[in-house]
Amino acid sequence: MLPDLIAFQRQFVAAIDRPATGPLAVYRNTVIHGAVEALRSNYPVVEQIVGEEMFEAIAVEYSTAHPPKSPVLALYGDEFADWISEQPWIADLSYLTDVARVERLHVESLMAADEEPLVAAGNLELSCLRLNLHPAVRFNWLQTPAMSIWLAHQRPLPSTIEPEWKPEGALFARPSPFEMHTPRIGAAAHRILFGIRLGEHVGQSLAAAARLYPDENGEAIFVSLLNLGVFAQPLPGRN
Amino acid sequence: MVDRFEPALVSEHLAWSRFEGRSFPDLLPLPRTNEVLARLSANIGQVQDALGREILIENPTHYLPLSQHRWSETSFLRELARRSGCKLLIDVNNVAVGANNIGFDAASWLLDIPAKLVGEIHLAGHSHDAGGTLLIDSHDEPVSELVWSLYEDFIGRIGARPTLIERDGNVPSFDELLRERDRAQAVLDGGLRLAA
Numbered sequence: 001m002l003p004d005l006i007a008f009q010r011q012f013v014a015a016i017d018r019p020a021t022g023p024l025a026v027y028r029n030t031v032i033h034g035a036v037e038a039l040r041s042n043y044p045v046v047e048q049i050v051g052e053e054m055f056e057a058i059a060v061e062y063s064t065a066h067p068p069k070s071p072v073l074a075l076y077g078d079e080f081a082d083w084i085s086e087q088p089w090i091a092d093l094s095y096l097t098d099v100a101r102v103e104r105l106h107v108e109s110l111m112a113a114d115e116e117p118l119v120a121a122g123n124l125e126l127s128c129l130r131l132n133l134h135p136a137v138r139f140n141w142l143q144t145p146a147m148s149i150w151l152a153h154q155r156p157l158p159s160t161i162e163p164e165w166k167p168e169g170a171l172f173a174r175p176s177p178f179e180m181h182t183p184r185i186g187a188a189a190h191r192i193l194f195g196i197r198l199g200e201h202v203g204q205s206l207a208a209a210a211r212l213y214p215d216e217n218g219e220a221i222f223v224s225l226l227n228l229g230v231f232a233q234p235l236p237g238r239n
Numbered sequence: 240m241v242d243r244f245e246p247a248l249v250s251e252h253l254a255w256s257r258f259e260g261r262s263f264p265d266l267l268p269l270p271r272t273n274e275v276l277a278r279l280s281a282n283i284g285q286v287q288d289a290l291g292r293e294i295l296i297e298n299p300t301h302y303l304p305l306s307q308h309r310w311s312e313t314s315f316l317r318e319l320a321r322r323s324g325c326k327l328l329i330d331v332n333n334v335a336v337g338a339n340n341i342g343f344d345a346a347s348w349l350l351d352i353p354a355k356l357v358g359e360i361h362l363a364g365h366s367h368d369a370g371g372t373l374l375i376d377s378h379d380e381p382v383s384e385l386v387w388s389l390y391e392d393f394i395g396r397i398g399a400r401p402t403l404i405e406r407d408g409n410v411p412s413f414d415e416l417l418r419e420r421d422r423a424q425a426v427l428d429g430g431l432r433l434a435a
């Protein structure tokens with residue numbers, strides 16, 4: 001190994017991790033700026049909600065607490081929502097954590113692998129199959145209407161946002177490279193997706209959803225999920 | 240990516256950006272020692288073997304004088320090219336910025352780079368830091384007159400080379416960018432006449 005070089009690098013990192021002046025500040029500022037701008041790109045709705053100045057301040061704090069591990073900054077900020085939830089100021093903005101979770105789902109879906117999804121085939125019997133989710137599918141169940149808030153912050157911006165204040169689900173699906181679906185989903189759809197992700201047969205997931213949410217039409221929900229391209233093509237041998 | 244796009248040139252900076260599980264979105268400086276030279280030559284050799292082609296190594300910007308250097312920058316770059324078979328990408332703005340920041344003569348620095356090692360040139364604008372003494376390689380201003388003049392002399396000596404103007408902040412109208420491009424092209428045309 002290279003003890004002198006490693007000692008030099010360790011000393012350099014320690015120097016730019018501290019507030020610095022002069023030349024060291026140039027490196028320190030560039031490193032922080034890179035992380036802050038990456039976070040800004042990945043959490044644009046959080047920035048719209050808290051404003052540019054506050055976002056900048058919290059991004060600097062986050063990047064100090066969780067500096068980038070990977071050079072792929074397009075995926076930087078995976079711990080941002082959890083970190084936000086622990087900040088003292090979050091009490092006034094409890095939905096912000098969930099909005100950040102939604103933004104993370106969006107970024108992960110955008111950056112996931114491209115793949116042809118499973119498409120509905122007339123006589124394909126799916127109920128006894130185990131399906132894999134498409135690689136670009138992300139979903140979550142949130143205690144606040146964060147998906148409605150996220151949707152309301154996409155262009156064109158409305159003048160007022162009045163979401164119904166109740167839990168809801170968020171789904172991101174990207175069945176082809178430039179086709180993104182971003183629906184709100186209900187509890188039954190969430191239960192079906194959750195079960196299939198856990199490895200339940202389609203039929204088991206639908207039955208569980210029917211027991212929990214008897215008023216919902218599970219079959220119709222399943223077909224609409226299928227049409228959004230949320231399932232991967234079955235691999236031979238998985239069942 | 241190289242297989243897919245078959246770029247004419249492939250380059251990387253002489254810098255480091257990862258250490259002990261962290262990644263720094265910056266080009267951090269290396270001490271120019273024998274052990275670093277040996278390690279870099281081996282790493283460049285590995286990259287060139289994996290890609291099956293020669294790469295170019297770009298001179299970084301300097302902000303901080305390092306007491307650990309044992310080689311001058313130009314002799315280090317020449318030796319790196321000799322050992323690894325790589326060529327050099329000379330960023331003339333980085334030379335001008337570094338010359339201001341740590342105190343060396345930019346024109347002499349460029350004279351120390353043999354023409355046959357230069358595969359590409361970068362030009363860019365720079366700005367002043369808040370304190371006003373350091374220049375920052377910020378790519379957010381037009382190419383400075385000093386850099387144009389260094390570039391003209393450099394091309395005049397070594398002949399035309401593929402040249403990239405870097406501008407990724409405070410981007411002006413396309414017309415303004417095209418005027419800088421035309422100015423670089425005029426310098427290169429002079430360099431081509433020189434070679435003919």
